[in-house]
Amino acid sequence: MINFxxxxxxxxxxxxxxxxxxxxxxxxxxxxxxxxxMKEDVERPSRLIDxxxxxxxxxxxxxxxxxxxxxxxxxxxxxxxxxxxxxxxxLASAILAGASQQLxxxxxxxxxxxQRTRCAYFYDTATPxxxxxxxxxxxxxxxxxxxxxxxxxxxxxxxxxxxxxxxxLAALDAKVHVAGSAGERAMAFTDFHRLPGTTPQHxxxxxxxxxxxxxxxxxxxxxKNYTYLxxxxxxxxxxxxxxxxxxxxxxxxxxxxxxxxxxxxAHKPWRDTGxxxxxxxxxxxxxxxxxxxxLVLRDAKGLAHNAFKIELARKVIVRALTQAARGxxxxxxxxxxx
Amino acid sequence: xxxxxxxxxGEPIQVPEKIAVSLIVNGVERRLDVAPWTTxxxxxxxxxxxxxxxxxxxHGQCGACTVLADGRRINSCLTLAVMKDGAKITTIEGxxxxxxxxxxxQAFIDHDAFQCGYCTPGQICSAVGLIAEGKAKTAxxxxxxxxxxxxxxxxYPNIVAAILQAMGQS
Numbered sequence: 001m002i003n004f005x006x007x008x009x010x011x012x013x014x015x016x017x018x019x020x021x022x023x024x025x026x027x028x029x030x031x032x033x034x035x036x037x038m039k040e041d042v043e044r045p046s047r048l049i050d051x052x053x054x055x056x057x058x059x060x061x062x063x064x065x066x067x068x069x070x071x072x073x074x075x076x077x078x079x080x081x082x083x084x085x086x087x088x089x090x091l092a093s094a095i096l097a098g099a100s101q102q103l104x105x106x107x108x109x110x111x112x113x114x115q116r117t118r119c120a121y122f123y124d125t126a127t128p129x130x131x132x133x134x135x136x137x138x139x140x141x142x143x144x145x146x147x148x149x150x151x152x153x154x155x156x157x158x159x160x161x162x163x164x165x166x167x168x169l170a171a172l173d174a175k176v177h178v179a180g181s182a183g184e185r186a187m188a189f190t191d192f193h194r195l196p197g198t199t200p201q202h203x204x205x206x207x208x209x210x211x212x213x214x215x216x217x218x219x220x221x222x223x224k225n226y227t228y229l230x231x232x233x234x235x236x237x238x239x240x241x242x243x244x245x246x247x248x249x250x251x252x253x254x255x256x257x258x259x260x261x262x263x264x265x266a267h268k269p270w271r272d273t274g275x276x277x278x279x280x281x282x283x284x285x286x287x288x289x290x291x292x293x294x295l296v297l298r299d300a301k302g303l304a305h306n307a308f309k310i311e312l313a314r315k316v317i318v319r320a321l322t323q324a325a326r327g328x329x330x331x332x333x334x335x336x337x338x
Numbered sequence: 339x340x341x342x343x344x345x346x347x348g349e350p351i352q353v354p355e356k357i358a359v360s361l362i363v364n365g366v367e368r369r370l371d372v373a374p375w376t377t378x379x380x381x382x383x384x385x386x387x388x389x390x391x392x393x394x395x396x397h398g399q400c401g402a403c404t405v406l407a408d409g410r411r412i413n414s415c416l417t418l419a420v421m422k423d424g425a426k427i428t429t430i431e432g433x434x435x436x437x438x439x440x441x442x443x444q445a446f447i448d449h450d451a452f453q454c455g456y457c458t459p460g461q462i463c464s465a466v467g468l469i470a471e472g473k474a475k476t477a478x479x480x481x482x483x484x485x486x487x488x489x490x491x492x493x494y495p496n497i498v499a500a501i502l503q504a505m506g507q508s
Contacts, residue, residue, distance in 0.1 A: 100486020
């Protein structure tokens with residue numbers, strides 16, 4: 001790990017000021033991804049600005065019946081928060097599908113959004129990577145790309161966003177609140193992360209001196225008909241090959257509203273509002289779900305090792321929508337898929 | 339080549355040599371001076387001679403470094419000692435009281451829940467955290483919530499049995 005300076009921010013404004021004064025600094029909260037990347041020499045900050053003691057660790061109900069989640073709420077506290085467990089079980093389930101309990105105890109809400117890809121070439125400083133060293137090339141495109149993206153890729157980058165929590169937040173139509181030198185703003189969750197294009201070094205639509213302060217959930221939590229179904233190489237503590245957050249609002253057997261977002265397939269949590277629109281008004285059955293899967297995957301492209309993800313995603317979408325429609329969400333401890 | 343990469347600015351930076359940190363380790367206040375980049379794990383092992391906490395992967399993937407910070411289990415390899423200033427840290431050395439093993443330590447012996455023993459301090463600290471959280475009731479739930487602790491000898495069935503025994507006593 002490179003030598004660096006350490007400073008503790010006294011409040012959000014202080015954190016923003018410190019970052020604006022030193023663009024080579026990094027914020028640190030849980031540290032679970034950043035310290036790992038620093039040990040690998042992928043991140044080489046001049047200074048760490050410790051924001052872990054800022055008062056951004058509460059979960060509060062909003063005036064319109066939603067929830068405002070402070071950026072420093074640990075992942076485990078969020079998953080087990082009574083209001084989240086009761087009203088947003090899709091979010092709780094997705095969080096518990098990711099990482100280990102030790103990591104969830106450390107990792108923050110904001111940090112989960114800002115974690116970097118686990119592409120092995122991004123981590124390996126001996127190989128070219130456009131995300132780590134812009135312009136150096138993509139080693140994954142013609143390398144080992146079994147874990148990589150099938151949707152929204154570019155010539156520059158085929159990395160995936162690794163988060164489970166973010167897939168649920170995209171499906172639930174969350175908002176991200178940020179603060180920076182230019183003031184505070186909020187954006188739709190699906191506008192927070194970006195596709196790689198020609199600038200894969202940028203994971204999010206965030207200015208260098210901006211800090212995530214909160215994530216806000218709207219009132220509708222789809223607590224009755226939802227599931228988070230994650231397929232991976234081992235049953236626990238592994239990143240997704242494909243994961244699906246599915247949520248339905250049903251009137252009898254007719255779909256009034258649908259939410260569908262995928263993890264492990266793109267540079268960002270992949271929510272498909274076109275497929276959701278196609279589900280509305282339809283009967284909740286296998287043919288309807290298969291059609292939605294076709295819509296989601298219509299532009300999917302496989303590479304040498306990851307083409308299997310297209311068929312896998314098709315099946316996981318159908319199974320997830322089936323689980324959601326039945327009201328039998330995937331258990332995150334008993335992994336049998338029903 | 340990668341190691342020769344320059345910072346974006348190319349400017350040399352002023353780095354403080356050491357930062358004073360206070361940790362309450364196993365109930366005793368310990369003051370130490372650490373470089374900012376000293377992990378909690380290295381502070382415990384190299385500064386405080388508490389070598390019961392193990393360095394396995396050093397990347398948060400194996401769980402051998404698990405300790406309790408303010409009662410919550412964490413990977414001590416992925417946090418900095420300076421960030422934990424003032425925290426209460428419990429390591430494997432702090433679990434036994436007056437010569438009597440912690441129920442989990444005794445349960446691991448009773449069930450032969452290890453072979454080489456390298457992951458054991460992390461497994462036991464993790465299980466202490468698991469029981470305090472109170473979320474695991476079944477063997478499935480124990481397996482899931484202990485998945486951050488790898489045992490390369492494969493003692494998992496006995497580890498689950500040991501935790502079930504200790505849960506029954508708590």
